[in-house]
Amino acid sequence: MPSTRISTSKLGIQPSSPEPENPAPESSSTGTAPNLRVFVRKKRPVKTLEITPTAVEAETREQKLCSPPEIEDFAFGKDSSYSRLTQQPPPNWEKVLQEIRKMRSSEGAPVDSMGCEKAGSSLPPKERRFAVLVSSLLSSQTKDHVTHGAIQRLLQNGLLTAEAIDQSDEVTIKNLLYPVGFYTRKASNLKKIAKICLSKYDGDIPGTLEELLLLPGIGPKMAHLVMNVGWNNVQGICVDTHVHRICNRLGWVSRSGTKQRTSTPEETRESLQLWLPKEEWVPINPLLVGFGQTVCTPLRPRCGICTVNGLCPSAFKETPSPSSTSKKSRPSSTPKKSRLNKCP
C-alpha cells in the first residue's frame, strides 16, 4: 500500500492502534453542510464517527478499556450517511483519483513514509496521542525528517509528555525543536498546550475537534489530522493548501451554489465533504499532497505529464510565464512590503 499513507508520516506515528478510547463527540459542527442550493440539501444529520476500518478492527479487542461503543448508532442514524451523499460527485472523479494514485505510485513523492512512523506507535495510548499532537504542531512548514528529528530529541529527553513539558524550561524546548520552522512560537505554544492538557485533560489531549481547536497553534488542518490519527476518529477531511489548490483546479469544489472556486481551505473542506465518500476522507490528503508536490505544483503545474489533463478543467490554463511579464503583477522595483529583515 504505497499510496495509502496519510501525511501522518509527518508525524512519525501510525494511526495504528484502534483504541476505542474516543469519546465520540457529537459532531455537530464539523461537516455540516453549508448552504448549497443547487443540489439536494438534506440536513446531514450525524456524521458517523467510526474508527478507521482496516487493520484497526483486527487487534482491537483486548483493550479492556471499554466495550466498543455502539458505533452503529452513529453510523446508521436515520440517514445512514456513510455512503449517502448530499451532493452529486463531479464527473469522472473516480477515474481521476485512480489516475492520480498511479502517478503517485510511480513517482515517489516526499510525503511517503520516512520509516519513522514507529516513533510514537510503540508508546502507550495516552503518550502516543500526545506525541501525535506535538508532531502535528511541529510538522507544519517543516520537512518530515526535521520534524522527526525534533520528536526524537524530545523523546530522548523525556519531553514528550504533558507533564514533562510543563515542567521544562521553554528555552530548553525551543532548543530541542530547532531547526523546525517557527520553533520559537512552537515552543511557546507547546508549553501552553502542555499546561492545558494537564489542567483540563489529565495530561491527555482533547478528544473533540472543538476542543482541539482551542489549543494555541492548532487550527483546522491539524485538528482534523489529530482526530484522524490520534483518535482514529474521522470527523472531517484534513485540507491543506495542496488539497485546497488541487480540488479547485479539478473543479471538485465550489462556493455553495456557484461555480466559483473556494477561497479558503475550510471552505474547500466543507465543499469536498458534501460528495466525497467517507472512505476517501483520510487517504485523499496524502494522495493530493504528493501529487501536488510532484505534478500539480502551485506554480507552473506540469500538465504535460499529468494523465488527467484530459479531465481537468484547469489543464494548461495556468501556465502564464510569471517572470517574463514584468509589468503584469508588480514592478520588481516595488517589492511589496518586503519583510525588512534584521540586517541593519
Next chain:
DNA sequence: CTCCGGGGGA
C-alpha cells in the same frame, strides 16, 4: 531575491 506554508493577530 521570491515563493511557499498553518495559524493567529491586526
Next chain:
DNA sequence: TCCCCCGGAG
C-alpha cells in the same frame, strides 16, 4: 485580507 513567525527551495 494582509502580515508575521522561520526555514528551505528555486
